[in-house]
Amino acid sequence: MPSDLYRRLQQHLDRMPVPFPATRSGVEIRILQRLFNAEEAEAALALSMVPELPTIIRKRLARTWTLDTLVAVLESMVEKGLIERVTTRRRKRYAKSILAVGIYERQLTRLTADLQRDVEEYFEEAFGAAFHSVKPHQMRTVPVKIDLTPERTVASYDDIRGFVAETDGPFAVMDCICRHGRDLLGEPCRQTALRSTCLTFGPAARGMVASGAAHFVEREQTLEILTLADREGLVLQPQNTTSPLFVCCCCGCCCGVLRSAKSLPEPARLFATNYSAASDGDICSGCAICESRCQMDAIHVTDGSSAVDVSRCIGCGLCVTTCATGAMRLVANPSSTQPSATTPALYLKMYRERFGTYEMAKALGKAVLGRQV
Numbered sequence: 001m002p003s004d005l006y007r008r009l010q011q012h013l014d015r016m017p018v019p020f021p022a023t024r025s026g027v028e029i030r031i032l033q034r035l036f037n038a039e040e041a042e043a044a045l046a047l048s049m050v051p052e053l054p055t056i057i058r059k060r061l062a063r064t065w066t067l068d069t070l071v072a073v074l075e076s077m078v079e080k081g082l083i084e085r086v087t088t089r090r091r092k093r094y095a096k097s098i099l100a101v102g103i104y105e106r107q108l109t110r111l112t113a114d115l116q117r118d119v120e121e122y123f124e125e126a127f128g129a130a131f132h133s134v135k136p137h138q139m140r141t142v143p144v145k146i147d148l149t150p151e152r153t154v155a156s157y158d159d160i161r162g163f164v165a166e167t168d169g170p171f172a173v174m175d176c177i178c179r180h181g182r183d184l185l186g187e188p189c190r191q192t193a194l195r196s197t198c199l200t201f202g203p204a205a206r207g208m209v210a211s212g213a214a215h216f217v218e219r220e221q222t223l224e225i226l227t228l229a230d231r232e233g234l235v236l237q238p239q240n241t242t243s244p245l246f247v248c249c250c251c252g253c254c255c256g257v258l259r260s261a262k263s264l265p266e267p268a269r270l271f272a273t274n275y276s277a278a279s280d281g282d283i284c285s286g287c288a289i290c291e292s293r294c295q296m297d298a299i300h301v302t303d304g305s306s307a308v309d310v311s312r313c314i315g316c317g318l319c320v321t322t323c324a325t326g327a328m329r330l331v332a333n334p335s336s337t338q339p340s341a342t343t344p345a346l347y348l349k350m351y352r353e354r355f356g357t358y359e360m361a362k363a364l365g366k367a368v369l370g371r372q373v
Contacts, residue, residue, distance in 0.1 A: 006032045009041050016049060017350035018098040018138060019130035027122045034115050035082055035103065043073045044083065044096060049351075050367045051086040051093035060372060081106025081211065100131065100256070101138060101239070101246065105177050105198075108213040116181035120256070128260025132270040135353045136346065139248070139257065140240040140272035140339065143317035143330055144230040157242045157339050158274055164222050167243065171222040172205035174198045174214035178254040191251035191295075192232040197225060204245035225249070233293040235316040240272050240339045241346050252295035266311040267296055274336040275315035277328055281305040284327035290319035 006029045013020035022028060036044060046060035054071050061070065074094045078085045082103055084095040097103050104119060123131075131138070142158045157163075164171070175195045182189060199222060200208050208214035217225075229236060229249040235258065238244035252258045261267035268276070277299070279290075286304030298312035299319055306327065308319075319328045340346035352360040363373045 005038060005041050005045075006036075009036065009044055012045055013096060013099070016096070016098050017347045017354060018100070018102075018134060019127075019354070020099055021126045021130045023122065023126045025121070025125060027118050027125060028127075031099075031115070031118050031122060034112075034118065035080075035107075036077075039073055040077050040080075040082065043070065043077065046372070047083060047094060047096040048367070048373045049095060049363070050373055051084060051095040052370070053091065053093055056370055057094065079211070080110065099127065101248075106208075106211065106213065108175060108177050108180060109211075111177065111181055111184065113184040116184050119181070123256045123260050128256065131257065132261060134350050136337070136340070136349055137240050137270075137272040138346070138350065139237045140337075141314045141316050142236050142238060142273075143275060143315065143320075144226070144234075144236055145317055145321050160236055160238055160244075160247060161223060161226055163244070164219060164226070167201060169201065169219065170205045171217050171219060172200045172209050172214040173217050173222070173225060174200070174208055176249070176254070178250070178256060182254045189251055190253045192234060194228060194232055194234075194249075197229060197234065197249035199225060199247040199249070201245055201247075202243075230318070230321050233295070233318050235295050235314070235318065239343070239346070241343055242339050242341050245343060250295070258295055262296055268298075268311050268313055271314040272337055272339075273315035274333055275317070275330045276310050276313040276333055277308045277315070277317070277319050278331050279306045279308050280327045280329070281307070282327075283325045285325050287324065289322050289324075290328050293318045293322060 009032055010020055010022060010028050020028065032041065042061070046057050054067060054074065058065060058067050058070050074083065077083045082097065084097050086093045107115065142160050173196050176198050179189045179195055200214060205214065205216065209216055226236070234249040234251055236247055237250050237257065238247040248255070250258050252262055261270045264270070284305045286301055286306070288301040290306055291299045291301050295316070295318070296312045296314055298309045299306055300309070315330060317330050320330055340349060348360070351363065366373050
């Protein structure tokens, strides 16, 4: 398969809100070659960030592509989790997708050890840093439970249990792709034996169930999974919107996002979070449970008392929920951030921050005119 085709596809995917950077090793090309055959790569090069009708996409391809052939290839790519499909008024529109959260997570039923190794190498070499560099962040961290200092109330978008209690659903759960990948490599999760912990809501839930990667669950089952996540010491990372389409329950040993950040000296700067932990040394018993539960190595117990390194704390609250003496608590950060209202609004902000207001205006103008973005 021609490498130039996949290099052009890499550059095409790199013009997204979440980068797809080139590397010295070329691991990103290996990933694309594992995911896309040559015909699919050619079709993907004709896709835009904005969902479009096949008749529009067809104009960007060689004359040998018939509309029927294009639709068949696009549908196959949707089934393989490589691109986005939006259906409105019985008309299907297609768009290119980002690697994460997106293409990678949809490979749950197709993931191989070779692809997992390549993805992990890519995270370490380039993608992890690129993922964390984009503002606003695609994901954020919320407390596993909302017991905070009494003088502050929890914003509704930080109360994921409240969101689950009030949203219409449907709800679905699937195995964690990161833990599944580590299992394939013979390096199972050290934090938990749980696998089915990745939650999706609304259209995302319907889409993942239709793909065969997830199954529907009731509201109470969803809340129980969040309870289990707390018990097992998993960090809650929903999409960075007020009505998230997904919530990941993550561990520091498997999650690519947490692992890539954990290796850096000040990971707190890389997360959208409104809280951080604090310890009252006067009542701390020195049991060190909080230290063992912290996924970012932000807590250390010395001489029988715990201390929090706020430059590493991402405000997940795992240290609070098992503190028998009440020494650990969450406090609101001096400045708080409010998530975007919708997924399109989030990605629009991310694109503007990556490329600037002028480039964003150009992209919007192209979309209006039916040109490729």
